[in-house]
Amino acid sequence: MFRPDVIVIGGGLAGSEAAWQLARRGLKVSLIEQKPARMSPAHTTPLFAELVCSNSLRSDDPDTPAGLLKAELRRAGSLIVECADATRVPAGGALAVDRHAFSRLVTTRLALEPNVRIERRPAEGLPEADVPVIVAGGPLVGGGLAARIRSLCGDRFYFYDAIAPIVEADSIDWDHAFRGSRWGKGTDDGGDYVNCPMSTAEYRAFVEALRAGQKVPPRAFEEPKYFEGCLPIEVMADRGDDVLAFGPMKPVGLETRAHAVVQLRTENIYATSFNLVGFQTRLTYGEQKRIFAMIPALAKAEFLRFGSIHRNSYIESWRLCGSELELHALPHVRLAGQITGVEGYIESTAMGLLAALFTHGRAIGKPVPAPPPTTGFGALYHHLMRRRAPGEPFSPTNINFGLLPPLEGRAKKRDRRALHAARAQEAMGSWLAEVA
Ligand SMILES: Cc1cc2nc3c(=O)[nH]c(=O)nc-3n(C[C@H](O)[C@H](O)[C@H](O)COP(=O)(O)OP(=O)(O)OC[C@H]3O[C@@H](n4cnc5c(N)ncnc54)[C@H](O)[C@@H]3O)c2cc1C
The missing domain is CATH 3.50.50.60 (FAD/NAD(P)-binding domain)
Structure with missing residues (x-):
């Protein structure tokens, strides 16, 4: 037996x-x-x-x-x-x-x-x-x-x-980025996040690109229903011009006069990679590379992982x-x-x-x-x-x-x-x- x-x-x-x-x-x-x-x-x-x-x-x-x-x-x-x-x-x-x-x-x-x-x-x-x-x-x-x-x-x-993209730390353009947590909270130096500011014009063009960008369609067995707290960035962009600027890209609590800020959070204990906070997306990989390069600090970013929702x-x-x-x-x-x-x-x-x-x-x-x-x-x-x-x-x-x-x-x-x-x-x- x-x-x-x-x-x-x-x-x-x-x-x-x-x-x-x-x-x-x-x-x-x-x-x-x-x-x-x-x-x-x-x-x-x-x-x-x-x-x-x-x-x-x-x-x-x-x-x-x-x-x-x-x-x-x-x-x-x-x-x-x-x-x-x-x-x-x-x-x-x-x-x-x-x-x-x-x-x-x-x-x-x-x-x-x-x-x-x-x-x-x-x-x-x-x-x-x-x-x-x-x-x-x-x-x-x-x-x-x-x-x-x-x-x-x-x-x-x-x-x-719902996955946000990850970029290599070495590929961030530090001339267009600064460290700092909102309201100075975080570790002793208050620098847990990397902030990537965008001017009004840069932000507007970015939102347009998100709306027009090619998306991966949901599979037949996937319902395109999202949690409100975890919406794809392109869905937020579709909801209104400033939804992102009041959402994951809000510039508040930081020392900047930028219209919007993309925040990057340390992804690993070695601080060699960072994820784009709140940037879960259904954009195709090619479009992510192209559109996220519109963020000045990420113009030459190397992606270790692209975002996805499935x-x-x-x-x-x-x-x-x-x-x-x-x-x-x-x-x-x-x-x-x-x-x-x-x-x-x-x-x-x-x-x-x-x-x-x-x-x-x-x-x-x-x-x-x-x-x-x-x-x-x-x-x-x-x-x-x-x-x-x-x-x-x-x-x-x-x-x-x-x-x-x-x-x-x-x-x-x-x-x-x-x-x-x-x-x-x-x-x-x-x-x-x-x-x-
Ligand atoms: C739609 C889709 C597309 C994907 N495309 C890719 C891709 O292109 N490239 C890539 O690298 N990865 C892809 N993945 C991920 C990939 O499928 C998984 O990484 C991989 O197959 C996972 O291996 P696994 O053994 O954990 O699960 P699976 O390979 O899915 O195997 C699970 C097995 O368990 C069986 N099973 C489930 N429940 C029970 C049960 N109750 N009793 C008995 N048997 C059961 C299933 O029939 C199946 O044979 C995709 C996933 C999905 C869902």
Whole structure:
């Protein structure tokens, strides 16, 4: 009789990876997948590891953030990246795949793995505490499972994502920016924020550009209904000429005579990146780059992440989980994949692999330490788990260099990516030698 050592719910990117990693380490895994009996609004095939949109796993250059994470996944023996490599299609420097061949290969590999038992049915709740569980239900998790997560996580379980862009600190034009918090509140020097002033003419042109800019249309299953406290900037621009100037761009409490001020808030503990406060948006990425360059301080800004608004189920991991991604409220349950608060195919895969390592480590009595923050894995993990200051929002992230600790010593900008990558590879090697 097949008695599972671990139950994995969800056979997407994270769940497939987690099940594979556990099985390869000798644990018996029940992998519960709801398809084809129930399909999310974005999934269309019965296959595992379905890519619901783009067929690209992004850049394969190890000196880019996505390439770095994939290099780490390869070193960790990722099933997803192995199958992607085997089914790649020409896409310049990116790792793009024949999506059906890719998902078929993942499905076949799991089906042929003796330690994996596939159960095709929706999980409507969470199994009792006699077996560890990994929940990888993805950004569109629904039904009884979502309700159960909600009952455990309360209002720290979110269904929509409203993300503001993040820029690299080095790319801000400081001749057009000044530090300072409204009304001098904040740390001792009162300089928690970077303020980017705009004249009346600059502001008016900016509002016009926001109105005319090309937006990403909502998907069929997304309702374009927004929380009043979290409106997209283009919606505010549409509501009136000065709505933004009285809203997130209000110049009050600051030493400036500007008509409007864009505020940037420190995004990471290293102060190497800043987010544009209140700038959640549905503008296309190209339009964000073009239109935000109209803010004088951001004329040459380099974006680590663009803004977006989309349907996405995720939790605030740092509040709700222990250091091994286990839920405080139900410690035999770990979350994995996008639901932990990462974004994207490879990021979700990495969080599936990590949840498997933590689960396996516990099962054999050899707990796995957190991945080093200088690695792509560690950067994502520490983003999820970093304690936030009161009022500091938590938003999901894809992998970007802004999540990594700054390099020691001074390095030319053009050399930094390669140095980040080299440092990450070295740290990853030591960590894997300890845990894999
Ligand atoms: C519309 C849309 C477009 C996207 N486009 C991109 C893109 O272009 N590039 C990119 O990198 N990322 C994209 N993403 C994000 C990407 O889908 C996720 O990062 C990734 O698929 C998450 O992996 P996951 O394993 O966490 O979830 P998923 O891959 O979604 O897998 C979750 C699995 O769990 C199953 N499941 C859910 N609930 C249950 C249940 N109760 N019982 C059993 N099984 C269950 C689902 O059927 C599914 O197979 C997109 C997301 C959406 C929603």
